[in-house]
Amino acid sequence: MCGVAGYCGPAFGADNAQALLRDMTGALRHRGPDDGGLYIGEAAGLGHRRLSVVGISDGHQPMVSADGHVHISYNGEIFNYVELRDAMMQRGRIFKTSSDTEVILHLYEELGPDCVSLLNGDFAFAIWDERRKRMMLARDRMGVRPLFHSWQNGTLYFASEVKALLEVPGLVARIDPVALDQIFTLWAPIAPRTAFLGISQLPPAHIMLIEGGEAASRPYWNLEFPDANDPGDDRSEAALAEELRALLDDATRIRLRADVPVGSYLSGGIDSSVIAAMAAKKVPQGLRTFSVTFTDADYDESVYQSQMVEMLGTTHTSVQFRASDTADLFPEVVSGTEQPILRTAPSPLYRLADHVREQGIKVVLTGEGADEILAGYDLFAEARVRRFCARQPRSRIRPHLFRKLYPYLPALQQQTPEYLAAFFGAGLDAADEPLFSHRPRLRSTAAAKMFFSDDLRATLGGYDAAEELASTLPAAFVRWHPLHQAQYIETTQLLPGYILSSQGDRMAMAHGVETRFPFLDPRLVEFSARIPPRFKLRGLSGKHLLKIAARGLVPDAIVKRPKQPYRAPESVSFARKGGYVAERLSAAALADAGLFNPRSSGKLVEKCLNKQAAGFRDNAAFVGVLSTQLWVDRFAGKQPPFQKTRRS
Amino acid sequence: MTDPSTAEIRTFIVDNFLFGDENHPLTDDTSLIENDLIDSTGILELVAFLEQRFAIAVNDSDIVPANLDSIARISSFVGGRLGQSNSAAN
Incomplete structure (x- = not known):
């Protein structure tokens, strides 16, 4: 596991390139404390920080192919590298190292960019093909390993974390208002967007080829489910287990x-x-x-x-882990997540x-x-109960199932069937709309947007993150079973x-x-x-x-045992912290950043820090506002964190 | 003229669920649930406020949207309860 960095574009002096790659990889040192290396070519450069796990003695990177023309900087592990190497050795390929990195190099030489489809692993890598003057970026199917990129004056820069990209001269950290809206609705930006304006991520299961100053990305794999009328794998339960x-x-x-x-x-x-x-x-x-x-x-x-x-x-x-640890660690955590x-x-x-x-x-x-x-989240069962309730909206018995689903939420346990049905939108949400399964969560999360400042709202101009998510769903989605639809969105x-x-x-x-x-x-x-x-x-x-x-x-x-979702102490943890919490959530700091309404945010802070009974929504909003304010402090510094514009 | 209890209920909702946002288009008939202004913890906060401020008893079976899902409904519910108390006292 490691950190990668690099660029592809117009040549700039070797000294400048070396200094830049050193700065970029220096920002990734935590990802790879064991070793580091650079490659600087005519129109591209690669940097690497290494956490030595496989091929410890001979896995130094960037690694070059035997003919000296293909260079790789790679973060991750290819778990089937032994089988891939054996197969290639049988085809006459000679390996110089015991690393999985060399396996990718050889596979690339055989198959070109299509080599990714044979990799069973978690990876993000860059391959510079010197003969073709082509850079290839790739990311694993599920999105385990990150890879970010940004264009600057005709050069594409890339890295495992954004903090390395921020070493590129002229690249400044500004929040992307649309990404913030997505985070405050979906918990995360919709790839390729990131929290940083002008900095993208390569989506999971994608490759990007940069050639002749132009970049093109495409998926090499898609998550697919059988149509609802297709029995799928029709073996017995025992055989499937x-x-x-x-x-x-x-x-x-x-x-x-x-x-x-x-x-x-x-x-x-x-x-x-x-x-x-x-x-x-x-x-x-x-x-x-x-x-x-x-x-x-x-x-x-x-x-x-x-x-x-x-x-x-x-x-x-x-x-x-003590409750106070949440507050003690939170600035470091936000520095790590690089997003609110x-x-x-x-x-x-x-x-x-x-x-x-x-x-x-x-x-x-x-x-x-x-x-x-395998459909473990409560949300999947919740969607099923909501459909069940919607079929008999007057039933006072059916909504009791919501209590059974959430035994760990005391406020929910005390609700009447009428309110339970109302909270979960039973009878309100259309069961055939694509985001049906996620509507209660989206509503509950998006409530935190009430704290957005007038300027941020004006910039967003009625943008709807849920609508954008719905627009990204594949055409076959409508033919899938409702559980599979929900699994697709979650996955x-x-x-x-x-x-x-x-x-x-x-x-x-x-x-x-x-x-x-x-x-x-x-x-x-x-x-x-x-x-x-x-x-x-x-x-x-x-x-x-x-x-x-x-x-x-x-x-x-x-x-x-009943499912217990993984949770951690929330806003109450910050109650006695003072220090950065008070400073970042002060009216002056909120006004300075311009992202949240200081008055309403102040009331939220007061409620969460002074009362023990803040609910899920208030907690989420508090954590969202605080983490955004910390993001601004960590990444944007004294610069304005966003440009006030109006979306057309 | 708005009766005093309606004004107090409105102030409570604006303070606690809108966090002081006076610009929100909150009418007496705005549904708190359908407009995502309240969650399950919020309902319990509301009930605690009504019991303390108006010295009324809110039974479990009273906690339904028909009684509590808008300022007008809450006001009517509180009015009814206060009326019952007064009748009992007389």
Whole structure:
């Protein structure tokens, strides 16, 4: 796992190029503390920071092909590199190193840009083909590894994180108002947009070719589901569970490939427990496992973590997270996410990665991705209940199911059936509209936009982020089962934009820790897409097939426990912080940035910091305003964070 | 003229759910739910306010949109409860 940086465009002096690449890679040092390197060519340059995991002694980058014409700077891991290398060796190719980097180089020489379709891995890389004068950028299917780019005076600059791009002379950090609206609706910008005006991200599963001063990007893979009238994979539940288990086992096996020890996160839920159980059987020297525990019992899952540790006999350590840690770490967290966030949930993961690194481990497996591909989120069951209620709008019995879905939300437990139905839009939302499954979440999140300043509202001019999201959906979407529609939105928007980014890569890589996700193995993703909906969501119980597949691997108490969403202490954590919280949320700082209404934001701050009972919406708004203000301070500095314009 | 309880209810809603935004086109009949002005925690805040400010009892079965989903409905509900209290006192 590493950091990449580079440019492609008109030549500028070697000294200038070297200085620039040094500055850019210097900003990525946390991603690759072990080694660094540069390549400067006639019309392109590559920089690299390395976290040595595979081919430790001979994997220096940028790496060049045997003929000296193809150069690569690469961040990530190709988990099937052993099989790809063996196949190419049989075809007569000679390898000089034991690294997966060289495998990509050879594969590129054989197949050109199409080489990406053979890669089973998490990657973002740049390949400079000196003969063709062509730069290729590529990003993995699910969007695990980031890659950002920006044009400046006819040159395309790119890097693993935006902070490296901000080293490019003339490139300034301004917030993209549309991205802010998207974050305050969808939790993340819609790729290729980022929080930074004029800086884009390469969307997941895309390649970009830059040749002759022009860039063209295209997807090389798409997430697809069968039509609703197509039975999909029509094997029995037992047969599907067996295949799921076999695929997951192999996905875990190849994700243990490394020349350094690989550990595993244990959250206490079924996903990470299954992964740890499979990994433990394959690590004869003993698996290291890691957890975060919470002093606040509402968030703590240590009882289940202990059960799993006892069952597996792993060498386990945990780090305890106090409510005040959220506030203590939050500026560093926002520096890592590089985008405003509406949840504090990244903070404990930031702390956990720090702990893992202190323990001398560079690579960990996690259970992320199962909720998306196997339908574990409450949102999927919630959409089902909403449809069920809408069929009998007068029923006083049906809305009680919402209580069953959210046992961890006390305010919801106290509502009457009438209000439950009203909150979830039962009878209000059209069941056949594309975003039906996500409407309550979108509404609840977008309520935070009431704090936008008049200038920001005028600039946005009635822009609707949900409408834009709907416009990005593929044509086949309307033919899919409602559960698959909801899974598509969750897997292509929230997963790469927030879960794998703000809670994933950015929190772990801030400490030089690489996270690997067996559930996001392409074979598993494609297999899961064809599993009939009834085997994913059984009644209100998500991940049904995984629960079958996990039998014997994980204690029944973990398989059968109600889903507890991963959460962290929210606005109450900031109550006694003072310092940067008071400064960034002061009327003067809010007015200075110009993004939020100082008066209404001030009342929100007062409510959240002085009362214990702020609800989900108020918390999300508070965290959103504070993280945006921190973003402005960290990235825009004294410059105006946005240009006041009016959208036409 | 707006009766005092309606004015107080309006002030509470503007302060707590609109965070002081007087420019919001909030009429006495604006639905709090349909306009995303209130969530489940907000309902409980509203009930606590009504019980404390007007010294009325709000039963679980009273907590329905028909009673609480707009300023006019809340005002009518409170008026009804206060009327009951007065009748009982007489």
